[in-house]
Amino acid sequence: MLIKKTFKFCLRPNKKQREKFAQFAGACRWVYNRGLAQRTDLWQKEQKRISLFDQNNQLVALKRQEETTWLKDVHSQVLQQALDDLDKAMQAFFRRVKRKETPGYPRFRCKGNGDSFRYPQGVTIGKGIVRLPKIGAVRFRQSRDIEGNLKQTVVVKEGDKWYVCFSCEIEQTITSKVTGDTAGIDVGIENFATIANKHSISEVKSPSFLKKGLSHLRHLSRKLSKKTFKSSNWKKAKAKLNTWHAKIRHQRQDFLHKLSTTLVKNHDVIAVESLQIRELLMTAPKTLARAITDAGWRQFLQMLQYKCDYQGKSLVKAGKFFPSSQLCSCCGRKTRMELRIRTYSCECGFQIHRDHNAALNLRAAGMSVRKACGAVL
Numbered sequence: 001m002l003i004k005k006t007f008k009f010c011l012r013p014n015k016k017q018r019e020k021f022a023q024f025a026g027a028c029r030w031v032y033n034r035g036l037a038q039r040t041d042l043w044q045k046e047q048k049r050i051s052l053f054d055q056n057n058q059l060v061a062l063k064r065q066e067e068t069t070w071l072k073d074v075h076s077q078v079l080q081q082a083l084d085d086l087d088k089a090m091q092a093f094f095r096r097v098k099r100k101e102t103p104g105y106p107r108f109r110c111k112g113n114g115d116s117f118r119y120p121q122g123v124t125i126g127k128g129i130v131r132l133p134k135i136g137a138v139r140f141r142q143s144r145d146i147e148g149n150l151k152q153t154v155v156v157k158e159g160d161k162w163y164v165c166f167s168c169e170i171e172q173t174i175t176s177k178v179t180g181d182t183a184g185i186d187v188g189i190e191n192f193a194t195i196a197n198k199h200s201i202s203e204v205k206s207p208s209f210l211k212k213g214l215s216h217l218r219h220l221s222r223k224l225s226k227k228t229f230k231s232s233n234w235k236k237a238k239a240k241l242n243t244w245h246a247k248i249r250h251q252r253q254d255f256l257h258k259l260s261t262t263l264v265k266n267h268d269v270i271a272v273e274s275l276q277i278r279e280l281l282m283t284a285p286k287t288l289a290r291a292i293t294d295a296g297w298r299q300f301l302q303m304l305q306y307k308c309d310y311q312g313k314s315l316v317k318a319g320k321f322f323p324s325s326q327l328c329s330c331c332g333r334k335t336r337m338e339l340r341i342r343t344y345s346c347e348c349g350f351q352i353h354r355d356h357n358a359a360l361n362l363r364a365a366g367m368s369v370r371k372a373c374g375a376v377l
């Protein structure tokens with residue numbers, strides 16, 4: 001099976017290379033914003049659309065014009081990729097309009113917010129060194145081996161650091177062993193996850209990195225708000241804030257990766273609730289919404305999905321209407337439960353922690369799918 005994998009490393013550019021990075025990212029932003037303005041204008045005035053092909057051709061003309069000759073210093077494919085991003089953003093916008101969802105028209109990019117640029121080809125990788133066209137050889141902290149065929153390379157700024165992401169295609173052979181175990185996972189606020197398998201029911205505490213880091217985050221953003229907008233002190237404060245955000249994000253990802261890897265390794269089938277996370281986010285009050293995004297459920301489910309795919313295991317998503325918290329995991333009776341009641345008690349005399357009960361029910365759902373599929377799993 002051919003799979004995609006991204007390898008991300010911290011770059012160690014010198015001063016000149018940092019300047020080049022900023023210049024490349026700046027040019028991409030300029031090209032993107034110009035393209036967006038052009039598309040908007042053309043539509044508002046003449047109800048016409050311009051194609052990616054035509055916008056790409058305009059780049060050539062722009063490089064000849066005196067006031068925009070500086071575009072020549074930037075690798076041409078990198079600029080084309082920015083227009084490609086714009087085209088994809090527009091397509092996604094029209095798709096949402098068609099489906100009658102909240103359309104969300106593409107926004108202008110602003111400096112210091114996801115500065116990045118992308119090479120579709122031409123990048124070569126040595127040991128701890130990456131050769132980027134029109135920039136040169138840049139050192140990076142190679143913490144692991146890079147496998148597969150390089151498909152594209154992204155250079156991105158997070159906080160005050162630059163990172164390189166190599167997207168590769170790998171021919172994956174399944175190496176994991178059959179374990180004969182099924183896991184049911186209930187995700188919640190109280191505990192990040194409650195996991196039921198054949199050995200036990202275990203709880204994984206919410207790490208709440210954001211909660212812990214929140215007071216410092218507030219402190220930093222208060223400092224930022226007192227500086228004059230776009231002054232050099234404002235920029236310094238902004239960089240500090242971004243760095244703190246990036247730190248929390250990395251901690252969270254690390255936690256989610258470790259947990260999902262262990263789960264996939266030790267079970268053949270994993271059953272979860274298919275959460276309508278987007279709905280939850282919209283209806284939940286602010287603090288709860290923060291807790292939800294903090295816990296990173298969405299990311300967690302995505303990781304479980306692709307890791308199961310890689311390892312030839314199954315992720316069973318119980319439907320939206322599967323009453324995992326209302327069924328009795330002992331006798332199967334259904335009892336309505338309010339969210340605030342934390343202990344499940346059934347007429348049959350069975351009593352259990354609410355989340356444990358849900359995890360057991362999900363595990364049972366996973367087992368029945370496993371049985372139904374028989375030898376396939």
Ligand SMILES: [Zn+2]
Binds near residue numbers: 331332
């Ligand atoms: Zn019961």
